[in-house]
Every structure is written in structure tokens, then in C-alpha cells.
Amino acid sequence: MNVLVTGVAGFIGYFVAQRLLAEGDVVYGIDNLNDYYDVSLKQDRLAQLLPHPSFSFTNLDLAARDQMIALFQEQSFDRVIHLAAQAGVRYSLKNPYAYADSNLAGFIHILEGCRHHGVEHLVYASSSSVYGANRKVPFATADNVDHPVSLYAATKKANELMAHSYSHLYNLPTTGLRFFTVYGPWGRPDMAYFKFVDAIANNRPIQVYNHGKMQRDFTYIDDVVEGVVRVMRHLPIPIEDATFNTTAPYKLYNIGNHSPVELMRFIEIIEQALGKTAEKEMMPMQPGDVTATYADVADLSAEVGFAPSTPLEVGIEKFVAWYKDYYGLS
Numbered sequence: 001m002n003v004l005v006t007g008v009a010g011f012i013g014y015f016v017a018q019r020l021l022a023e024g025d026v027v028y029g030i031d032n033l034n035d036y037y038d039v040s041l042k043q044d045r046l047a048q049l050l051p052h053p054s055f056s057f058t059n060l061d062l063a064a065r066d067q068m069i070a071l072f073q074e075q076s077f078d079r080v081i082h083l084a085a086q087a088g089v090r091y092s093l094k095n096p097y098a099y100a101d102s103n104l105a106g107f108i109h110i111l112e113g114c115r116h117h118g119v120e121h122l123v124y125a126s127s128s129s130v131y132g133a134n135r136k137v138p139f140a141t142a143d144n145v146d147h148p149v150s151l152y153a154a155t156k157k158a159n160e161l162m163a164h165s166y167s168h169l170y171n172l173p174t175t176g177l178r179f180f181t182v183y184g185p186w187g188r189p190d191m192a193y194f195k196f197v198d199a200i201a202n203n204r205p206i207q208v209y210n211h212g213k214m215q216r217d218f219t220y221i222d223d224v225v226e227g228v229v230r231v232m233r234h235l236p237i238p239i240e241d242a243t244f245n246t247t248a249p250y251k252l253y254n255i256g257n258h259s260p261v262e263l264m265r266f267i268e269i270i271e272q273a274l275g276k277t278a279e280k281e282m283m284p285m286q287p288g289d290v291t292a293t294y295a296d297v298a299d300l301s302a303e304v305g306f307a308p309s310t311p312l313e314v315g316i317e318k319f320v321a322w323y324k325d326y327y328g329l330s
Contacts (some may be wrong), residue, residue, distance in 0.1 A: 001025045001027070001076065001078045001079060001234070002025070002026045002071065002075075002076055002077050002078050002079075002081070002220065003020055003025050003026065003027050003028070003078065003079045003081060004028050004029075004030070004071075004075070004077040004080045004182070005020070005027055005028070005030075005081045005083065005101060006029075006030050006031070006062065006080070006082045006084035006110065006138065006250075007019050007031055007082075007083035007084030007085065007125075008027075008029025008031050008032075008046070008049065008057065008080070008083075008175065009029070009031040009033055009042040009043070009046040010042065010043050010045075010076070010083060010084065010085050010188075011045075011184075011186060011187050011188050011221070012125070012179070012182060012184065012221070012224060012228070012250075013031070013081075013083040013084070014045040014046070014048070014049065014186060014226070015186070015221055015224075015225045016081055016225055016228050016229065017029055017047065017049055017315070018048070018081065018167070019225050019229050020229065021049070021052050021054055021055060022082070022242070022247065023229070023325060024054075024064060024117025025054070026054045026055075027049075027052075027054060027055050027056070027058045027103065028055075028056045028057075028058075028077065029046075029055065029058075030048065030057070030058050030059075030060040030062075030071070030078065030084070030147075031046070031057075031059065031060070031084065031086075032059060032061040033046075036086070036088070036091065036098075036190070036192050037188060037189045037311055038189055039187065040256045041167075041186070044250075045186055047260050056129065056142070056164070060111070060127045061102075061106075062084055062101075062102055062105070062109055063101040063102060063105050063106050064108075064110075065105075065109055067087060067322075068109035068110075068188070069105075069112075070279075071112035071113065072114075072116065072252060073115045073117070074137050076117070077117070077119055078119070079119065079120055079121045079122075079123070079232050080113075080114055080119050080121075080122045080123070081123045081124075081228060081232055082110050082123070082124040082125065083106070083124075083125045084102065084106065085103050085106075085125060085155075085156075085328060086098045086099045086102040086155075087151075087152070087161055087188070087190075087214060088152060088155070088190055089129060089152050089289060090286060090287075090288060090289075091152075091190075092150050092151040092152040093150075093288060095150075096151050097154060099151055099155050100155075101156035103152075103158075104159075104310065105157065105233070107124070107158075107159050107162060108162065110122070110124070111162060111166045111172070113171045114166075114172055115172055117167060117318060118170070118197045120173065120235070121173045121174075121175070121232060121235050121236075122163070122172060122174045122175070123174075123175045123176075123177065123232045124174065124175070124176055124177070125156075125176075125177055125178055126157075126161060126176055126178045126179070126252070127153065127156045127175040127179055127284060128178050128179060128180040128181070128254070128293045128295065129144065129148070129152055129153035129156060130145045130148060130153050130156050130157045130178060130291075131145055131178075131290070131293070132145065132147045132148040132149045132150075132153055132173060132290065133147040133148075133290070134147070134291045136261075137155055137294040138164070138215075138258060138294040138295055138296040139178075139254065139293065139294055139295060139296060139306065140298075140299075141178070141252040141253065141254060141296075142294040145157055148316075148325065149288055149289075149290060150287075150289075151287035151288075151329055152288070153288075159176065160252060161163055162262075163250065164249075164250050165210070165330060167236075167249050167250035168246050168250070169249035170247040170251065171248075171249060172249070173235050173236050173249040174235075174236070174249070174250050175236050175251045175252070175253075176233065176252045176253075176286060177197060177227065177228065177251065177252075177254075177255050178203070178252065178253070178254045178255065179191055179206045179219065179220050179224060179252055179255050179256075179257075180216075180217040180218070180254065180256030180293055180295045181216045181217060181218045181219060181259065182205065182219050182220075182221060183193060183218055183220065183221065183315060183316075183319060183320055184220050184222065184315055184318065184319055185196075185221070185319055185322030185323075186317065186324075187217070187221070187222075187243075188284055188314055190250065192216075192238060192266075193218075193266075193316070193319065194319075194323075195269055196267065196270050196284065197220065197273075197276065197319065197320060197323050198323070198327055199278070199291050200270065200274050200276050200277075200278045201240055201274060201276070201323070201324075201327075204279075205278070205279040205280065205281045206267070206279070206280055206281065207279050207281050207283045208263065208264075208267070208281065208282050208283060209263075209283045209284070209285060209286050209289065210263075210283075210284065210285040210286075210291060211283070211284075212262075212263045212264045212265040212267075212282065213260055213263070213291065214262075214278070214291050214292065215260040215261060215291070215292040215293070215294070216260060216263070216266065216292075216293055217255055217256040217257050217258065217259065217261075217293045217294050217295050218259045218266070218312050218315070218316035219255060219256050219257045219295075219308050219310075219320075220257070220267070220308065220310035220312075221315075222306030222310060223255075223257065223309065223310050224255055224308070225302055226308075227253070227255045227300065227304070227308065228255070228305055230304050230305070230306050231304055232305060233254060234303070234304050235249065236250055236251035237249065251303075252298060253297075253303075253304070254295040254297050254298045254299075254300060254309065254315050255294065255295070255300065256270060256293070256295025256297060257307060257308045257309070257310070257312075258294070258295045258296065258297045258307065258308070259312075260292060260293065260294045261312055262306050267280070267310070269312055269313055269316050270316055270320070272313075273313075273316050273317050273319075273320040274320060289303030311325045
């Protein structure tokens with residue numbers, strides 16, 4: 001199977017590409033290698049993939065319309081796993097145009113490429129951020145998500161709506177995956193677990209938002225990859241809906257550990273893995289943030305036959321071991 005993976009030098013994209021190559025698929029990866037975080041980490045991930053004979057790579061920006069059109073014209077993809085996006089809740093307060101270019105214009109280019117070139121299934125990254133100001137937990141895909149509290153979340157909700165329109169109009173099978181706080185080796189330096197480990201290991205204080213009164217549903221990278229690949233091979237089946245007049249081949253799933261952890265317990269687990277105690281600076285709630293995330297994965301389990309289950313203690317141990325090795329710490 002020929003698979004396009006966007007954001008292939010990113011955290012999730014790198015591991016998804018590795019998994020597909022191991023299963024015998026041909027992977028074409030694109031990434032613009034932007035400097036939102038340390039580019040050398042992206043380059044090091046990419047360096048692990050480039051030697052594989054079934055892997056090809058092009059440095060390409062999703063927002064470059066003509067180049068994206070040419071990509072789909074020149075290549076032949078059976079499936080597309082679209083993971084590239086401008087990530088981050090807080091960064092959207094500083095640079096909103098980056099989200100419009102990548103997450104909105106870029107997504108249109110992906111949809112158009114899939115529509116016009118016979119792609120069998122588009123799987124794309126959404127986010128738990130779409131649940132925004134929702135108070136009901138656990139978050140279920142059937143819940144209303146009309147109250148995003150960040151521009152990033154709003155663009156991800158927009159992606160889900162855009163995908164549905166293409167599924168309805170052009171019978172394009174699409175599946176959106178709402179990821180819940182993905183972590184693990186080779187992860188993103190802008191994420192809290194990475195920042196905390198880096199600060200504690202280097203004897204710097206950590207900033208604890210909302211005075212520690214937060215919960216997160218942490219999902220280990222291996223579980224995320226398992227979910228992505230299983231979903232890619234599981235096409236959404238059009239069904240009659242009693243509420244809406246559509247039979248679009250369209251689906252949404254949560255990819256989360258369905259086990260939220262208190263922020264202070266999360267910090268304790270990191271301290272135990274490092275064998276060091278953190279100096280904590282208690283901070284107020286940050287704009288665009290939410291107090292809790294909690295995934296309902298009943299649909300994923302029932303329809304795809306999988307639910308993430310890696311305990312946070314196990315995942316953090318593996319991340320800390322990778323961090324020490326990557327940065328040369330004893």
C-alpha cells in the first residue's frame with residue numbers, strides 16, 4: 001500500500017512512518033521542517049527513516065498550493081495520514097496566521113488532493129482541544145464541540161467540518177482522530193512532560209499552571225501509533241443517521257488513555273523516574289488552556305478493536321531513558 005504521511009519528521013508522524021514501513025507499506029513523507037521547536041530533533045527523526053528503501057521524503061509546506069497539487073499529480077497514494085499542522089495552544093495567541101496557513105489552507109490542499117486522485121481513505125489528526133469549555137466528562141465524540149477556547153482548537157474543529165463536507169459531497173472516506181496529550185521518546189519539546197524533565201534534569205524550576213489543579217489524559221506514543229494504523233486500515237462505513245440527512249463515509253474517534261491523571265501526581269511520576277525533586281513555581285491558569293481532559297474511547301474499542309492502555313509510569317520511564325540517552329546524561 002502506498003501511504004502519504006504528512007508531518008513525517010514530527011513526533012507522531014515519525015513513529016507512524018516507522019510502523020508502516022515495518023509492515024511492508026511504501027511511505028512518502030512530507031514536512032516543512034519549520035522552527036516551531038528544535039529543528040535538529042526533526043532532522044534526527046528523519047535521519048532514522050531516510051535509509052529505508054521504501055521511504056521517500058520531500059521538504060514541502062502544506063500551504064504551497066501549486067506544489068501540493070503537483071505532489072498528488074506526480075505520486076499515487078492509496079491512503080493519506082495527515083498529521084502535519086501548526087500545533088500548540090499558547091502559540092496560537094502569538095502567531096495566529098501560522099494556523100490559518102497550515103491548519104486551514106493546508107487542509108484544503110489535502111482534501112482536494114484526495115478528492116481528485118482516488119485516495120481510498122484520509123485519516124487526519126484532530127485534537128482533544130476541540131472539547132474546549134465542555135464540562136461533561138469523559139469527552140465523547142458525540143458531544144457538542146461548539147465552544148473552543150483557543151484558535152488552535154477552532155482550526156481542528158474546522159478540519160472536522162471540512163472533512164465531513166468532502167465525505168458527503170464526494171464520497172471521500174475520512175476519519176478524524178482526536179489525540180489526547182501524546183507523549184513518549186522523540187517527543188515534542190514544547191509539551192509539559194518534556195519541559196518538566198528538561199528543567200528538573202538541569203536543576204531549573206518548573207512552572208505549574210492553575211496551581212496544579214489540572215488533569216490530563218496522557219496517551220503513550222505506541223498506543224497512538226497502534227490506533228492510527230488500525231484506523232487507516234479500517235474504512236468508515238456510511239450509515240443512516242436518524243438526526244441528519246447524510247450517509248457520508250465519515251468518522252471521528254478519540255485516541256486517549258481514558259484515565260486522567262492529576263498534574264501533581266504527573267510531576268511525582270517524573271520526579272521518581274529522574275530520582276530528583278522539582279522546584280515548583282505555582283502559576284495561574286493560562287489563556288486557552290483547559291482544566292481537564294478525559295477520553296471516552298468506547299467507539300474506538302468497539303469498532304476498531306483497540307483502546308490505549310500504557311500506564312503513565314511505564315511511559316514516563318521510557319521517555320526519561322530516551323531523554324538521558326539523546327542528550328548524553330548519565
